[in-house]
Amino acid sequence: MRVDDATVVDRGRYPDAVTPWERESWRATALDWVAGHLTAHGLRGEGALEVRLRPWSVLIRVPVGGRGHAGTPAGATREPSALPGQRATVDGQAAVWFKANPPASAFEGPLAAALARWVPDHVLRPLAVDAERGWALLPDGGDLFRTVLDREPVGPGGWEALLRQYARMQYDLVPYASEIERLGVPAARTLALPEVFDELLAGNPVLAPDERARLERLRPRVADWCAELASAGIADTLDHADLHDGQLFRPAPGRFTFFDWGDAAVSHPFCSLRVPVERACDRYGPQVLPRLLDAYLEPWTGGGRTAAGLRRAAELAWRLSALGRAASWGRMFPDASGGTEPGAAESAAWLLELLVEPPFRAG
Structure with missing residues (x-):
């Protein structure tokens, strides 16, 4: 060879x-x-x-x-x-x-x-x-799920199935969170996300002065969001962080195989929700968002959690998921030329997503 x-x-x-x-x-x-x-x-x-x-x-x-x-x-x-x-x-x-x-x-x-x-x-x-x-x-x-989508009609129900299966897998991985960290997977636990924000902001060389100032002013709200999200009582587990239709296979209708864990972190599970839901809404329209949320949140019911509380947690995690995406752009091969840090522009763009309101409200 x-x-x-x-x-x-x-x-x-x-x-x-x-x-x-x-x-x-x-x-x-x-x-x-x-x-x-x-x-x-x-x-x-x-x-x-x-x-x-x-x-x-x-x-x-x-x-x-x-x-x-x-x-x-x-x-x-x-x-x-x-x-x-x-x-x-x-x-x-x-x-x-x-x-x-x-x-x-x-x-x-x-x-x-x-x-x-x-x-x-x-x-x-x-x-x-x-x-x-x-x-x-x-x-x-x-077949990648993306290939299936291009080849045959797949309705929103297909995305609901993948979100439900993925959430169940995350739930099953909760007991292994510490072991996952010991494998070298980055820790971005819910209560530590303000420190992740600080590191990303301080280390980004391409943010414009006005952008940096807006993010610095946001810092107290980031801390409040993280504290509120942690209070929802859902344990940190594996967050794929980039779960789109090119990151999973569909070996049979209603069954999925997840892969490509290079962007992963141990964080709040609901941070995984944003990428697949955005992709599905791009394909079918924003009207499918409520049913996709319900499908993902279904495995997390119980333990006295209310539907409104789970949706509020999803709303908070949707915005905070930008931190995981920003961090993942730092995982590049080193540039021996000494030029601008690879991925810095993309990381900055994701940091600025913290300023954008989620497309749904819990209430």
Whole structure:
């Protein structure tokens, strides 16, 4: 298995992205690692590699043959373009996926392996993980939900099902929150979010003076929102932080497989709600928002919680979720040129989302 003239390299909207793929020694070592683990699973690389380079990951589709079972990848898009080779086979060729994360999200492989033990019905099981180098080799997961949406009619009920399943998985992961942190997943617990806000604001080099001043004035309200959200009594757990239709597979109607944990944090679970609901509203219109909220909140009922209280918590978490998105843009491959910190502009844009009212009110 090697890089040759048939290798397809996709840089998307980031032609100048700095990744380790540019280093020949790194490519050779990574592909040797993949080949070794394929052999261990009774597989071998066959055909042209497809490489997807972004500031936050290197993703390689590896066509395979052999007696093993290769069952798509970890590494989805932040932009609307689809991944190459989204089906389990392309022209009859099965595939596995290699993903390399930057140091700040090197936890993704170990987290994926742990999730496969804790909630196996909801996630992919990695074929191999190298925690120190931030590498993972993953089986194919079938069709992305985005592919299904483009291919066949799927109503809002499909999104309700995925939100309900995802919320149940989060609920089941509550007892593992501390173990998830020990894997290196960033802690952004509800009561600590004001400190996360302070760090992001102080460390962002591209905010304009007036923008920075507006955010500084917002700080007391951020603290109040966090205190109120914590008082709702819902424990912190795993927050995917970027759960859109390109970050999950739909192996069967009403069933979903979640992946791509590079933006994850241990935080308030409801912070996960914003991204999928916004995507669904973009597709069907804002009138579907109430039923999507109800579907997600259903697994959190009980324990004396009221529907109004859960909606208020969702309203607060919707706004505070901007902090998780802002933080995730700092998990990039280092830029050796010493230029502007990668992701700083995107992180600033998310910080400014704290100033925007959520599209629903609890009352």
